Amino acid sequence: MNKITLITGATSGIGQATAEKFAQNKHDLIITGRRTDRLENIAGELGSKYGISIFPAAFDIRHRGEVDEFIKNLPDEWKNIKILINNAGLAAGLDPIQEGNIDDWEQMIDTNIKGLLYITRAVAPMMIEQGGGHIINIGSIAGREVYASGNVYCATKHAVDALTKGMRIDLLPYGIKVTQIAPGLVETEFSIVRLKGDTDRAKKVYAGYDPLTGKDIAEAIYFATTLPEHVNINDLLIMPTAQANATTVFKKKH
């Protein structure tokens, strides 16, 4: 097998672009997400284009039993995971706290925090057994700042920031690198999901400036994995040039 990289949430956006970047560089991939048809299409496409092996696993990262089942069913030759990219995540809704939808809150907490923890809890011991590895957590500018109606999403990404720091301390004796990549505005399906399918409103989030693309973030993730053994990028905050902070974006007038 080539170097094995596990990417969660590879059915669109940053995860899909990252799968392509690692496939180009001859990694064998475990890719996950809930949408089976997309996973299978991506696996077929990348496998034939780049001549690598791909193990697609469709499950909901919020459900501990499904994560356990995924790990249990992983064939032995796929257990030697060198790189884990904890990318699956979402924002659901954009409401002030007093009007928040509690189902949305639970979905974000269960996916962005608990899902990331379930996967990490399963994979970190495998890395320890192999004598090393690299865990990359996808954080956000929302993990550094809080903006209006971002409340729970921002809290989950602050949690990813804290968990990244905690993982780095706990995994230090085992030679496991832990990196956080924290993007600003990236045009993916993120806003369509957050705004519950309102594509017109989602398009406006990225109008009037050049947002980041999934590919931009994939390049940075890949770069972080190419450094010498003794070098680790702890944290990267990556913004579109037109974005200064969570709330200041320079948009061209139409």
Ligand code: NDP
């Ligand atoms: P997308 O909506 O395009 O991709 C999200 C991915 O997460 C999909 O593959 C989706 O797969 C997967 N996912 C969501 N929920 C679950 C679940 N319960 N179980 C398994 N997989 C799940 O958005 P992005 O690519 O933008 O988002 C990727 C990460 O980047 C997220 O963690 C997001 O918070 C973060 N981020 C995004 C930014 C942006 O501006 N776009 C900026 C900063 C960070 P499926 O639906 O098939 O399950």
Ligand code: 8X3
């Ligand atoms: C996604 C970027 O600014 O919508 O994490 O929070 S933002």
